[in-house]
Amino acid sequence: xxxxxxxxxxxxxxxxxxxxxxxxxxxxxxxxxxxxxxxxxxxxxxxxxxxxxxxxxxxxxxxxxxxxxxxxxxxxxxxxxxxxxxxxxxxxxxxxxxxxxxxxxxxxxxxxx
Amino acid sequence: xxxxxxxxxxxxxxxxxxxxxxxxxxxxxxxxxxxxxxxxxxxxxxxxxxxxxxxxxxxxxxxxxxxxxxxxxxxxxxxxxxxxxxxxxxxxxxxxxxxxxxxxxxxxxxx
Numbered sequence: 001x002x003x004x005x006x007x008x009x010x011x012x013x014x015x016x017x018x019x020x021x022x023x024x025x026x027x028x029x030x031x032x033x034x035x036x037x038x039x040x041x042x043x044x045x046x047x048x049x050x051x052x053x054x055x056x057x058x059x060x061x062x063x064x065x066x067x068x069x070x071x072x073x074x075x076x077x078x079x080x081x082x083x084x085x086x087x088x089x090x091x092x093x094x095x096x097x098x099x100x101x102x103x104x105x106x107x108x109x110x111x112x113x
Numbered sequence: 114x115x116x117x118x119x120x121x122x123x124x125x126x127x128x129x130x131x132x133x134x135x136x137x138x139x140x141x142x143x144x145x146x147x148x149x150x151x152x153x154x155x156x157x158x159x160x161x162x163x164x165x166x167x168x169x170x171x172x173x174x175x176x177x178x179x180x181x182x183x184x185x186x187x188x189x190x191x192x193x194x195x196x197x198x199x200x201x202x203x204x205x206x207x208x209x210x211x212x213x214x215x216x217x218x219x220x221x222x223x224x
Binding site for chain 2: 043044046099103104105106
């Protein structure tokens with residue numbers, strides 16, 4: 001069964017600290033993996049997208065890594081800011097007839113001053 | 114500015130009533146999607162459309178209906194057959210193999 005699991009479910013850190021969010025998937029055949037940031041009451045916004053051959057992708061203070069062999073990805077946030085408080089969603093895409101997306105349940109991050 | 118516009122932001126449904134959620138995009142994307150988001154769960158696909166005048170059921174299509182008469186528009190109707198409609202509904206569009214662009218959602222509640 002195609003699944004995407006994220007951990008932890010929720011995380012609280014102090015402003016200025018770093019954190020790492022995890023995403024494990026069992027989707028096959030793999031096409032690409034994306035990380036989205038979703039603010040409360042808003043739609044998700046894409047942070048990074050990685051294909052099978054990419055190991056790392058950065059977007060400012062956000063760095064995503066991908067290990068296609070172990071089917072794991074991580075999102076590292078450096079020097080966290082209060083505005084980083086949001087849910088972070090891992091999405092894996094695959095092709096089965098048509099193009100499909102499998103969403104993780106997200107990690108809810110709270111950054112405290 | 115290009116983007117996806119969902120309306121209304123908040124919607125209330127009376128028992129036995131059908132309601133329609135609007136989704137419009139000016140990104141010239143062929144594919145459009147409707148998702149339902151419940152607390153603690155991942156986004157679940159309701160319907161999607163790859164081209165005009167064609168759409169496919171997603172994982173939780175029962176109680177919902179859509180139309181795709183124009184490339185820019187993909188309205189979702191929540192019918193009275195949907196017994197638990199309270200949720201956050203998200204519309205998205207995409208080019209193949211590119212990140213989906215999402216609207217800001219419609220929150221539907223039952224009166």
